[in-house]
Amino acid sequence: MRVLLLYPLFPKSFWSFEKTLALLNRKAMLPPLGLVTVAAILPQEWEFKLVDRNVRHVTEAEWAWADLVILSAMIVQKEDFLNQIKEAKRRGKAVAVGGPYPTALPEEAKASGADYLILDEGEITLPLFVEAIERGDAGGIFRSQGEKPDVTYTPVPRFDLLEFDAYSEMSVQFSRGCPFQCEFCDIIVLYGRKPRTKTPAQLLAELERLYELGWRRSIFMVDDNFIGNKRNVKLFLKELKPWMVEQGYPFSFATEASVDLAKDQELMDMMVQCNFGAVFLGIETPDEESLALTQKYQNTRDSLSDAVHAIARSGLRVMAGFIIGFDGEKPGAGDRIVQFVEKTAIPTALFSMLQALPDTALWHRLKREGRLRSESADINQVTLMNFVPTRPLEEIAREYIDAFWKLYEPECFLDRTYRHFRILGEATYPKKGKRSGKKLDWVTIRALLIICWRNGLLRRTRWQFWRNLFNMYRHNPGGLSSYLSVCAQLEHFLEYRQIVKEQMEAQLAQLPKQVLYSGSSDLSPPLLAK
Structure with a gap:
């Protein structure tokens, strides 16, 4: 079996960094870890080729070579994902799909012509797919029926399939799942609330493989909450440190974590000693009422600004995500977010309008309330909210545009970056030990x-x-x-804030005034798209 693993295009987004990547002659930030993991789980006597369309197009020779095309996608990749399914079918290829988007909305992938839907987590559903192939089945839908796999049996991903020079960073995964229950988050829907971790030896084997293949740059731990199981994380870091010392610190690391990281100084110190340099925090909003309403209680227990400073003082550069448009949000939320970012000197602040992702608690609540504007998934950082908010949509959108513009004024961005690195300089480098000269x-x-x-x-x-x-x-x-x-990064943000402004303005111009100027309490049922 000759398998073409195909990763769809991402639209321009906060994280695409095209102009910044161009400075370094790179094509994409991160590789498709899901697809190289799929390649490791499938029978190894099968032949594999991987094409990341964010790096290059598929050649005619690769299309001709393939017996089967496998695609994986997130919701933001929807457009190219559906187009590539149609292209593969036009060429007479069998098509299998998986990943977060088809798992959430399988009917859309099926309608585009996919033959096999390998949904949920692949450790369980890929073997079912292989059995179907061996039986000669021409199609099928494979689900885990609520079962979560033991990730300690997940094999080392097939990193050898990647074009290393195209990427700014590599990616590995230590855990899946998150113990919290934020209403808008789809991670707990996909992976559950009980974090499941790999063993230290398992992840070290993945790092060893990357080292053998010649990788010597940054690695992103793609866990949605790296510290979801603090005990196991510390066990891993304890094993990682001597390996890093022995290899001469070949990698730097970044990851995502919840803000309660700030309360565990031992854990922060261990991360810094293992050459972790940055962490992404889901702060969302400085408004405690909104945090409580969306069930992000972990962000209400202590001062968020104190947490950011504690993490930075420990030597970890803070990146953070913010959201505007929560129910009950008071006017001026955009300015309050800007003030918080400036106060805490966070250089890289992801900012987006709230979206109801399919199958989340927020999605189901809004559906019950008749407030979903669409049940499709045309969602990214430059689309208007897909539901009717509690205050006028235009008011929220204008605040979003204005706040994004202010955050990435060149003087403001460079000032925050400087202030943040001055804080980092107090702790980071003395604690890391000797680093290999590069x-x-x-x-x-x-x-x-x-x-x-x-x-x-x-x-x-x-x-x-x-x-x-x-x-x-x-x-x-x-x-x-x-x-x-x-x-x-300023090269990217200057372009992207203009994209945000232009695309938001264009969408606002197309909406009826009754939708723009009304909150949910003002709308009658006929105005809501069911």
């Missing part, structure tokens, strides 16, 4: 020169940029490379 290649040198040229000469930020760079050299010289890397 020579700067010409691509990196060129990227740094372009950053200095644009921020230090072309833009009005020139004096601010050189002053901050000089002070960084004085106070945190070990962090200079990382600091300039974050400064480089």
Whole structure:
């Protein structure tokens, strides 16, 4: 069996970083970890080729070679996912699909022509699919029926199928699931509330494989909450540290975690000692009433600003996600988010309008209330809310546009980045121990020169940029490379904030005034799309 693993295009988004990646001659931030894991679970006598369409197109030779095409996608990849199913069927190929999007809305993949729907977690449903293939079945839908796999049996992903030079970072996964119950989150729907972790030896084998294949850059732990099981995380970090020392610190790490990380100094210290450099926090909003309503209680127990500072002082760069449009939200939420980001000096702040993801608790509540504007899944960071909010939609959208614009004013972004790295400089580098010396290649040198040229000469930020760079050299010289890397993100954000503004304005112009200016309490049932 010759299998073409196909990963659909992402639309431009907060995380796409095209302009920043172009500086380093990269094509995408992260590889499709799900597909290389699928390749490891399927029979190894099968032949595999992988094409990430965010890196390059499929060649005619690859289409001709394949007996079977397997696609995996998230909801934001919907458009290209459905198009590639149709293209594969046009060429007479058998098509199998899986991943978060078809698992949430399998009827859409089926309607586009997919033959096999491999839903839920692949460790359970892929063997069922293989049995169907061996029986000669021409199609089928495979579900886990609520069973969650033991991930300690998940094999090492087939990293050898990836085009390493195309990616800024590699990805590995330690755990699945999250112990919390945020109303808007689909992670607990997909993976459950009981975090399941791999063994330390298992994940070290994955890192060893990446090392053998020549990877020497950053690795993102794609767990949606890396610290969901703190006991097991600490056991892993205890094993990771001597391995990193022995190999000369070949990787740096980043991950996602809940804000209660700030209350565990031992865990933060262990992460820093293992060369973790950044963590993404789902802060969502500084409004406690909204946090309570959406059941994000873990963010209401302590001061969020204190938590951000504690994590940064420990040596972990903070990235954070924010959402506007919660029920009961008071006017001015966008400005309150901007004020919080400025106060805490978070350089990279993801900002989006609330969306009801399929099958989440929020989705079901809004459906009961008759407030879903659409039951389809045309969702990304530049689409209007897919439900009727409790305050006027235009008011929320205008706040979103204005706040995004303010967050990524060049002076504001560079100032936050500088202040954040000054905090990091107090703790990060002395705790990591000796790091292996890494020579700067010409691509990196060129990227740094372009950053200095644009921020230090072309833009009005020139004096601010050189002053901050000089002070960084004085106070945190070990962090200079990382600091300039974050400064480089401005190239992306300047373009993306314009995209946000233009696309939001275009969508607002197309909606009836009755929808724009009314909150849910003002709408009668005929105005709601069922």
